[in-house]
Amino acid sequence: MPLRPQKPCTALGCRTLTRNARYCDDHAELAKAAIAKRVEAQRESSTQRGYGxxxxxxxxxxxxxxxxxxxxxxxxxxxxxxxxxxxxxxxxxxxxxxxxxxxxxxxxxxxxxxxxxxxxxxxxxxx
Known part of the structure; x- marks a missing residue:
């Protein structure tokens, strides 16, 4: 099976090509941080916020x-x-x-x- 084409790392200013999902090996921790931020940013329901x-x-x-x-x-x-x-x-x-x-x-x-x-x-x- 052929390899996935390389794409630039999405980290700001990084020009490294990678076959990984979004980030090169040097910036893999950014992916983990982005996931943690998304989980933390999940809001309460509208009713819990007062909009019942x-x-x-x-x-x-x-x-x-x-x-x-x-x-x-x-x-x-x-x-x-x-x-x-x-x-x-x-x-x-x-x-x-x-x-x-x-x-x-x-x-x-x-x-x-x-x-x-x-x-x-x-x-x-x-x-």
Whole structure:
């Protein structure tokens, strides 16, 4: 059976060719570290983070009172909001989580963009 073609090591700045999955022998520990980081970063369920039945009822009521996307509204555009966002990320602080002054209605697109910029999604640095 022919050998697997060599590919460059994915470690930053390394130009070594390898037949291993991602890293050369010198950087194999990076693969282990990446796996450990992924396991550590696994989040609790949404209910465990506070987004259970009580949140669903409260956010639906908030959207009824505030039906337009706040981001689009600031630009003078009219777009229907679909999600309730915490203006300042609560990071597990239930007092901040339930503070309605910290809530804003956003459309899905604006909410995804804001969340990704704060949480490090889409390759953005984590704030």
């Amino acid at each position: 039945y009580k949140w669903q009822k409260a956010s639906k009521g908030f959207l009824i009172k505030h039906p337009l996307c706040a981001q689009h509204d600031r630009r003078g555009e009219v777009v229907v909001a679909t999600e309730v966002d915490h203006i300042v990320p609560h990071k597990g602080d239930m007092t901040l989580f339930w503070d309605r002054r910290n809530w804003q209605s956003l459309c899905h697109s604006c909410h995804s963009t804001k969340t990704a910029s704060e949480d490090g999604g889409w390759g953005n640095p984590r704030r």
